[in-house]
Amino acid sequence: MLYRRFEKLIDPFRSAPEHMPPAEVVRFYIFYLRQVWPIFSVLLVVGLIVALIEVALFSYLGRIVDLAQNTKPAEFFSLHGKELLWMAVVALILRPLFNALHDMLVHQSINPSMTNLIRWQNHRYVLKQSLGFFQNDFAGRIAQRIMQTGNSLRDSAVQVVDALWHVAIYTISALVLFAEADWRLMIPLTIWVIGYIGALAYFVPQVKRRSVAASDSRSKLMGRIVDGYTNITTLKLFAHTRQEEDYAREAIDDQTRKAQGAGRVVTSMDVSITFMNGLLIAGTTGLALWLWSQGLISVGAIALATSLVIRINNMSGWIMWVVGGIFENVGQVQDGMQTISIPRQVVDKPGAQPLQVPHGEVNFEHVDFSYGKGNGLIQGLDLVVRPGEKIGLVGPSGAGKSTLVNLLLRLYDLEGGCIRIDGQDIASVTQESLRAQIGMVTQDTSLLHRSIRDNLLYGRPGASAEELQEAIRKARADEFIPQLYDAQGRTGLDAHVGERGVKLSGGQRQRIAIARVLLKDAPLLILDEATSALDSEVEAAIQESLETLMRGKTVIAIAHRLSTIARMDRLVVLEHGRIVESGSHAELLEHGGLYARLWRHQTGGFVGVD
Structure with a gap:
């Protein structure tokens, strides 16, 4: 029950603003930490108490030595029993209690929930x-960065809270306790603090810089490996296992060298601070013994x-690794x-409204687009698709x-002109509602690695079992689905x-994709080489289903096999992003232009020969 309470302190599915997360690292941290600030505030207070208790235990050690030296054994517990009892309470009750609270905040609340938030x-x-x-990045690298950012941000934030108090409390408390004994005991520690800060100031920026490079290299390596696994069929078909090994080897070599570069800095920092720690121990102990020999301080x-x-020596090594880890995580x-x-x-x-499609008219008005390359792929294109009309897009x-x-x-967004559906500019409606009103069967059908049922219900999640079976039957997918395992x-x-x-x-x-779109039953339908993966017999078998699918809808179909779209209401012929011909199959053949040439090439069997 107690664990569950801590586990519910942070909601990992908390909604965030739709705007872009900050592009500056400090503001990026604040953006996420602000959402869990109450938990981190409590952690900060608990961390302070834990650090104070740790320092108190060392002061108790000196106090016990002095009490033992100056009190007769028989009177020791009777004279100092209450003070010793308080020390026991701190050691046996308060220390475990606050350490447990710290661990539950970190391990039950922050680690799992904040990471996934x-x-x-x-x-x-x-x-x-x-x-x-x-399209411009590896899917593996994108996923790697999403996964690592949550871990790294959480770790560095928790480490900063823990390290902050331990460094501050131990250093300040030690200086105060040393001053109480003899101010000269402060000298070695003060010199060490200055040297320690200087070492961190010198080494940490290098660790950060090299960690960023190593992290980027690791993401690239992940992207290359996932790219190879994703396209394993192509790799096998072309017998390029050695080439793929070299491709990954190059990334592994780069990642190794950059990790080694980061490791050199960490090692140098470790050696430097270890040497300084030796000077601190020898200097402080030697000075303390000399002061005792002069009768200026006690054995305690x-x-x-x-x-x-x-x-402090042990802690400085931990702090060094923590600081290195913090900046490595910041780099990630x-x-x-x-x-x-x-x-x-x-x-x-702002204020985009859902698209309404009462009729299904599509109007391309002076459309310009070039994928940002400057020279227009589509230039000044005008096209009106009337409600319920079925057009075929043809062209090389x-x-x-x-x-x-x-x-x-x-x-993609247009670079010029606009596209309207029933008079509504598609740039002014929500993307979700726009795509919800369009059913599409593509040439390269990509299914999710889930069940057949899940893939089909992507078309309409709320569809009944009867509607699902009807779509399967119409797409002729009932012939093979029962045999799948x-x-x-x-x-x-x-x-x-x-x-x-x-x-x-x-x-x-392809038949799963057709069944999915049948289930979606959107008023606008796009067929992009919808039957390209089917042999002639299967294509003929589901042609009736496609005609059922198209009934009552506005249809835009693309096909290189012209016979599949010859029966469309109208064919629109494109060349170099412009409409060069438009009309029915018979009209275009009679015209004797580009469409007639393409038709002759296919029906005559000489594709690509003029």
Whole structure:
């Protein structure tokens, strides 16, 4: 029950503002720590009490030595029993109590929940980045940075709280206790503190700089390894295992060298501080013995001074590693910020409203787009798709067909012009509502590594079992789903499909995708090479399902096999991002232009020959 109370102090799924996390490291820390400040405030107070108790125990040691030296054994407990009882209370009750409170705050509240709070909020922010963001980086590196940032930020914040009090309390308390015995005992410790701060000031920035480089190198290594695993089929097909090994070897070598560079600095810092610690112990103990020999301090003061400097010596090594760890973690946070603190390229406008599609008219008005390259891929394009009309986009590779579809989905923002659906500018509606109104079957169908049922219900999560079965039947997927099974013994709809659906054939993946869109039943439909993975027999079998799917919807279809879209209401021919022809199949053949040439190439069997 007690553990559960501490575990519920931080909600890992707390909502965060939608704006970008700060791009400056201190403000980035504050952004997340501010959300859990009550817990850290309590930890700060508890850390102070724990440090004071630790110092008090050393003062008790010196006090006991002096009492024992100056009191007859028979009278020792009768004269000092109350004082000894208080020391026992501090050692046996207060110290364990506050240490337990400290550990529960760290291990039950902060470590699990705060770490996952940071991961959750970062994941939510990154998940809404544009398609281009994910296309420009390794999926493995993005995931690595999301995971490591939560750990590193938490560790460095907790270490700062713990180290802050231990350094401050031990140093100040030692100086006070030494001054009470004899002010000259302060001299070695004061010199050591100055030298210690100087060593940290010299070495820590180097540790931080090299840790950032090592962390970036580690993320790159992770990205390369995950990239190889993700594309393992290509790797095997081209028999490039050695080339892939060299690709990973290069990243491992780079990461090793950068980690070694960081290690050199840490070793140098360790050796320097160890030498300074030896001087502190020898200097303080020697000075204490000399002062005792002169009758200026008691034996208890020697015990206190020696035990405290030995403790400070041990603590300084811990502080050194903690400070090194803090800046290594700060370096990893900075590395993670390269992925996390990046403005979203495609965002909803303030006050964006949900898209309403009563009719289904799509209007491209003077559309310009070039993927930011300057020279327009699509230039001044105008196209109106009437409600319920079914058009086919035709043209050679690179003509802009898929780009036009991506712009309609607002995976990228236009560079000029606008796209309207039933008179509503898609840049002024929410992205979620826009894509909810569009069903799409793509050429490269990618499924989630989840069950068949989960993949299908992505189309409509609230669909009933009867609606699910009807969509499966219409897509002719009922022919193979009952026979599916996975390594865990799950079968049928419960079978998992593997990463990106690799356990299914191309035709099976395509039929799952068609069933998913049938289930979604959106008023606008995009078919991007929807039957490209199907053989002619299967394509003919589900053509009826596709016609059912298209019924009553506004349809934009892309296909290189022109026979699959020849029956569309209208064909729009693109070349170099411009509409060069438009009309029915018969009209375009009679016109004798680009479409007629493409048709002759395919039906005549001489693809690519003019």
